[in-house]
Amino acid sequence: LGGLLTTVLAFREIGGWGPFVEAAGDKLHTVLPLNHPEMPWLAVFVGGLWIPNLFYWGLNQFITQRTLAAGSLSQAQRGIFLAAGIKLLIPFIIVFPGIIAAELYAGQIEIADQAYPVLIRELLPAGLTGIMFAALFGAVMSSLDSMLNSAATIFTIDLYQRFRAPDASQQRLVKVGRVATAVLVVIGCLWAPLVAAAGSVFQYIQMFWGFISPGIVAAFAFGMLSPRTPPLAAKGGMLLGVPVYGLLLWRFPDVAFLHHMAITFIAIALFMGLVTRLAPGEPREMARGTTGVNLTPAPGARLWAAAVVVGAAGLYVFFW
Structure with a gap:
């Protein structure tokens, strides 16, 4: 409002x-x-x-x-x-x-x-100005909270518990997660001046995502479309994306970073396709009905999805 x-x-x-x-x-x-x-x-x-x-x-x-x-x-x-x-x-x-x-x-x-x-x-006016700035601050804090929670969870569960302490108690994992969150906050504060010096914060964030987003999108795409893609292909593809994207930014700084993302994605997809061809994994079957969650779609789900697509397309057409 x-x-x-x-x-x-x-x-x-x-x-x-x-x-x-x-x-x-x-x-x-x-x-x-x-x-x-x-x-x-x-x-x-x-x-x-x-x-x-x-x-x-x-x-x-x-x-x-x-x-x-x-x-x-x-x-x-x-x-x-x-x-x-x-x-x-x-x-x-x-x-x-x-x-x-x-x-x-x-x-x-x-x-x-x-x-x-x-x-x-x-x-x-003064009163509404305060409310709006409070709302903006709340929105930023909500996003920051979600990011810190996700990053701390990845570190605690996927790194610490998996490689350092497989038998760690829940209390221990909670403490490690809190420490990881504090460390991430300190790193973010130290990094903030560099972001500010880059000009637009939004532009900087979108550009920085390019180091990881092409690899993750490619890994999920192959995981859904190719049942024989081995884990090595996904891991190698995500690692490959970092130097490829960085090299493109360094060698072609005047080219739109979205083009760099597309090229990086293509390079990763080719790599994953080659690995899948040379060393395919065992076919995987999707688990169904094992979560206990009601998987009945929402009434009119397809209609609402179509409405969203039409609305987005309409904005592009109107502001062509």
Whole structure:
């Protein structure tokens, strides 16, 4: 609601939709030139943009853990549809106000990440300003909490318990998880100045994901589509993605990082395909009906899924 209020006030300040479109210019277009440094059209429709999207919303632990915690398949699907519907509002409550802020308060904005806070400070009255900043802080803390929980869980369960203390008690694992969380917070604080020096925090984060997202997407894709892909292929592919992506960033810094992601994904897929061909594993069977969870789909699940797809496609067509 706060985001919608900010959008309404921002449009009133700039004079409505017509002046906004005139001032925004090419910022409203989703189809940008092939040599665009950030979002070339090839990457948007058939290239690298699919990789971070599939990774973040479908394979990222601190996102998917919320869905996996659902009591049934129906609850999980309804939660996803609700989140997807809200996601379709992002252009209206985040992107448009940011563009308006850049037009109205360009002299007060030094980096892109300051646009929305400046807009809130200038447009909202004192009481609402405090509420909005509190909401933003809460959203950031919620995401940070999920990330730290996921990272600490991976370290505690997949590394510490597996390789160091297989027989560790639950109390011991909880203590190790807390220590891991504290260490991660300290590392994050020490790393923050480097992120700030990079310019846009959002852009930096998206670029950094490229070191791991192509490998994870490829591993899941082969795991679902090829029952004979051995674990070695997935592990090797994820390790291979780090130097390949880093080399592309170093050798071709002027090329959009989404292209680097796509090339890295292709390299990993070729590697995994070769390993699967030369050293195939034993065929795997999917376990069914062993979790005790009600797997009955939500009523109208396909209809809601189609509505989300049509809504997303409609945004691209409208802002072509």
